[in-house]
Amino acid sequence: MEKNLKKYFTLAVSIDCVVFGFDGKDLKVLLIKRGEVPFKNFWALPGDLMKPDEDLNVSVNHILKDLTGLSDLFFEQVETFGEIKRHPLGRVITTGYYTLIKIDDYELNPSSFASKAKWFKIKKINELAFDHDKILLSSIQKLQKSVRIRPLGFELLPQLFTLTELKLLYEAILDIKMDTRNFRKKILQMKLLKETGKLQENVSHRPAKLFQFDKKQYEILEKKGFNFDV
């Protein structure tokens, strides 16, 4: 490499992950308590420096797996943050990603890191390490946009779910209230849900029908120019 180029090759790139989950009531994000300086004992998004020999969009999988055990997830790139002083140890540019997981799957398989990781309601998060508050905010905004265009929400629900659960999820993501009848009407006429014939059990009220997302049907509709608009 030419000598006058060398001064440019002195940066590090990191990746920060916003892992969204839904517990049936609130939209949550997985945070990790930092054990090291800087920002020791602060809660932070799971993230790390990217290895220089890894592809950016691939590295995000490795980093999240190392930190949390979660693997094989779909990530959406959100935004890249490059303020000069955002990292105390040097010049680090960071790219934020978000992913959506079924929170129950995660709770059933806690990995060794679990003591340091915790789900937080998004409404109750503040004062994260570094500029992670900004990354989180940007991720929420992007999720809110995306969820109106593609049926992403189902990634956050168990395989079988009720229409009420689905409505609560959209209300939590979009931070709005929806009308029950209008919501049910709109969702059902999209023909994206399959009735399973099963019912809720062990509830002290009329049990709700359990539905599942019909992915094949979605792919058919998508090809026809279908637009998912909740």
Added chain:
Amino acid sequence: MEKNLKKYFTLAVSIDCVVFGFDGKDLKVLLIKRGEVPFKNFWALPGDLMKPDEDLNVSVNHILKDLTGLSDLFFEQVETFGEIKRHPLGRVITTGYYTLIKIDDYELNPSSFASKAKWFKIKKINELAFDHDKILLSSIQKLQKSVRIRPLGFELLPQLFTLTELKLLYEAILDIKMDTRNFRKKILQMKLLKETGKLQENVSHRPAKLFQFDKKQYEILEKKGFNFDV
């Protein structure tokens, strides 16, 4: 810095700009012919390595000004590309930005670089240097989304414009045909345009009324939760 961290601080970050313009008929992008290897004599997006002591979002202004003389522009960050081999000279992560300019202003003030820079119709671009085709595609898609949410299009038109010009612009950006009467109706009822009382001159047909964008009115409507949907 600890020694085991040093191996991470070996990357460079670059910035690539998609400068959109509109000539009254086609959506165009400003490209520069590379004089140096790699990709010598290829057309490329204006871009350069970021200086390690500059903020990412600030650096984009400096880089575009150095290359084209264009300054004081608004940039929207698009996406960051980090494939391992995307740059032949080393590990370079690049962040793409787009901006919108009034093409006439630019043509009236060519800077010294002009011989190497040229506007290309977006439909006719292919085989750019590096992964710039991907950056361009991603930028177009982001522009198409944004232009339906905020009244960005006016950045591409002269101060005074006709409704036909505005319609042609949206048709070019969105790559669709629109109905004249419905378009005029919808735009005018938004109350975002001011009639200037002036008319087109030197046209061999009925001259059209000239309008201008009413920015103050937009800010008032925006606060009320107005959504610009063309």
Added chain:
DNA sequence: TCAAAAGTGTTCTGCATACACCCATGT
């Protein structure tokens, strides 16, 4: 008088919204 683009209204359809009561189950 011709060519070329500007400008104008109505109808239809579908979707968003608002709104209140009965149903099925467990305790």
Added chain:
DNA sequence: ACATGGGTGTATGCAGAACACTTTTGA
């Protein structure tokens, strides 16, 4: 029997989509 959430239909208004002719100007 009561408490709890599940489940249902209708009426209204608004906005998008389709569609054809007259007007104004310069050449």
